[in-house]
Amino acid sequence: MNLYWWDNKEDVHKDITKYVSHIIDKQSNYSTDNLKYLRLYGNYQSVGLGAKDYSTDSSAGSSDNRVTLNIVASMVDTVSSKITKNRPRPMFLTEGGTYRDQKKAEKMNKFVEGSFYKMGLYAKGTQCFTDACVFGSGFAKFYTLAGDIKTERVFPDEILVDNDEAIYGNPRSLYQKKYVHRSVLKEQFPKFKEEIEQANKDTSNNYLLSTYYSQDYNMDMVTIFEAWHLPSSDKSKDGRHVICIDSVTLFDEEWKKDYFPFVMLKWSDRLLGYYGQGIAEQLLGIQYEINKILKVIQTAQNLVSIPKIMIESGSKIVKSHLNNQIGGIVVYSGTKPSYETFQAISPELYQHLERLYNKAYEIIGVSQLAATSKKPSGLDSGVALREFNDIETERFMTIGRRYEQFYLDSAKIILDLAKDLSEGEGEYSVKFNNKKFIEKINFSEINLDEDAYEMKCYPTAFLPSTPAGKLQAIQELLNSGLISKEDGLRLLEYPDLDSVTNLMNSQVEIIDDTLQSMVDSGEYIPVEPYLNLELALKRAQLSYMRYKLDGVDDERLELIRQYLTDIADMLAPPQAPAAPIMEPGAEMEPGVTPIAPGGMQIPENAIDPSAPPLPLEPEVV
Numbered sequence: 001m002n003l004y005w006w007d008n009k010e011d012v013h014k015d016i017t018k019y020v021s022h023i024i025d026k027q028s029n030y031s032t033d034n035l036k037y038l039r040l041y042g043n044y045q046s047v048g049l050g051a052k053d054y055s056t057d058s059s060a061g062s063s064d065n066r067v068t069l070n071i072v073a074s075m076v077d078t079v080s081s082k083i084t085k086n087r088p089r090p091m092f093l094t095e096g097g098t099y100r101d102q103k104k105a106e107k108m109n110k111f112v113e114g115s116f117y118k119m120g121l122y123a124k125g126t127q128c129f130t131d132a133c134v135f136g137s138g139f140a141k142f143y144t145l146a147g148d149i150k151t152e153r154v155f156p157d158e159i160l161v162d163n164d165e166a167i168y169g170n171p172r173s174l175y176q177k178k179y180v181h182r183s184v185l186k187e188q189f190p191k192f193k194e195e196i197e198q199a200n201k202d203t204s205n206n207y208l209l210s211t212y213y214s215q216d217y218n219m220d221m222v223t224i225f226e227a228w229h230l231p232s233s234d235k236s237k238d239g240r241h242v243i244c245i246d247s248v249t250l251f252d253e254e255w256k257k258d259y260f261p262f263v264m265l266k267w268s269d270r271l272l273g274y275y276g277q278g279i280a281e282q283l284l285g286i287q288y289e290i291n292k293i294l295k296v297i298q299t300a301q302n303l304v305s306i307p308k309i310m311i312e313s314g315s316k317i318v319k320s321h322l323n324n325q326i327g328g329i330v331v332y333s334g335t336k337p338s339y340e341t342f343q344a345i346s347p348e349l350y351q352h353l354e355r356l357y358n359k360a361y362e363i364i365g366v367s368q369l370a371a372t373s374k375k376p377s378g379l380d381s382g383v384a385l386r387e388f389n390d391i392e393t394e395r396f397m398t399i400g401r402r403y404e405q406f407y408l409d410s411a412k413i414i415l416d417l418a419k420d421l422s423e424g425e426g427e428y429s430v431k432f433n434n435k436k437f438i439e440k441i442n443f444s445e446i447n448l449d450e451d452a453y454e455m456k457c458y459p460t461a462f463l464p465s466t467p468a469g470k471l472q473a474i475q476e477l478l479n480s481g482l483i484s485k486e487d488g489l490r491l492l493e494y495p496d497l498d499s500v501t502n503l504m505n506s507q508v509e510i511i512d513d514t515l516q517s518m519v520d521s522g523e524y525i526p527v528e529p530y531l532n533l534e535l536a537l538k539r540a541q542l543s544y545m546r547y548k549l550d551g552v553d554d555e556r557l558e559l560i561r562q563y564l565t566d567i568a569d570m571l572a573p574p575q576a577p578a579a580p581i582m583e584p585g586a587e588m589e590p591g592v593t594p595i596a597p598g599g600m601q602i603p604e605n606a607i608d609p610s611a612p613p614l615p616l617e618p619e620v621v
Contacts, residue, residue, distance in 0.1 A: 006229040006240040013244035037280035090411040114432035136278035166274035305344035365395030
């Protein structure tokens, strides 16, 4: 067996099949544990994890209908609903970028969000989070097919790594074992129809395949193997990606990326190794003990707690008189029969069961109120409810950050795949639902260098979901003056804060876009007469200084100076027309206030037309 299968240039499928078989054999405890956790969560005794036996119940036909108290499922479902109710949205932020870069970053936000909804990533992310809670690790796979980007949730048992190589959590090779319908596989790889038709038909000499199939089973599902090896360095060409079945290599290419096409989500990190630790493993001992106690209680209740009728030996009692007839008569002689109910089991066992049940919630950090969808009595205001949720979710801050990182990593892979499609197959675009219209965004419009931005994650919805919390949050925005009363009333009916902020920021965006367009194109754009001129003057002054520090040409700066001058002219108050000066002997026009020489205004009623003209003042030299 060649461990360095990526160096094999011919029959690489043989090396991959043998190596994966070796990993499964050496790490069989991993699949055994996954089967155990699947049974705990699903409350179903599955025979295995293969395509033919995952749905087979090992306890089928058994009359042992046990009472169950599935603390694992309750905990997983509660945590999953609490964490995944938020839909993290990656935000691209520029540092010191131009307005054009900022607009590209905004379009990148829309591009990624549109991609998420197109792929149904939030639903698949919820599945991956549940997998992480149950099995310790959840996986989402990203790939391109027919010129589009696809994603799918991957069952954790399909992902295989060599534990020796992955001791520090960063393996260089990764394998996926998957079941694909034979007809679909033949359509995808028509050149190998004969080999695919014969795949998995003879499993007698193949340990890996005989583990999942028996010879007498009519198999429509074919086991395929996909292997990745990361390049050892930026310049090395030993990276490789192979898809194969047990008899032939279906696809083979050089792998140039420094990551696997998977996004991994863990519930809890182990100190060593690749896989995570889940809730099912953390509660394994408690769940087993609860199951054992419940079985004892159920048996004792059935045997002991049923009421008994005590009849003294030798007494003459007709047993048919001992019935449930109302007002019935029991004829007896000797000792009267008595009904007795015995204590089925010690109260300490019930107390121990309750203790274990409560301890499970303490270990995971979930309140029983959250598990039963109840709120504490007395917490009615939005502030109190938000404070209660903050205190409760502090326990899940680490997993909450992992959940956000899951979407950040997904966004990075989506952008990288979109770049590959744009460079190889032409323009790649995504449609974004802008609530009022559909916006088509091309990747070429958002193609920023990675050094020009940083990515952070924020929740999609700013406002709380409960009516009390929503009202309190809107009231805080109103009190702070960030929104108007009209906007607050609209948010109560339709809680979309983005629509409000977009409207309020429209003037700033128009001004910044105008200034940036003049600098980019070198053409002057006149001042809009309906702008907030004071705001435009302030933004233009700040932008002028910024462009000057950035070394923009003086010809382009002159356009900004002209823009500032035009704004100042529009802000200046209009000058009143000057009145004519009244010369001596001149006749005054009706309705005109005369002005004496020297600029002194003469009241109209102070002039007598019949009076002789006033003497001129001597000129001072």
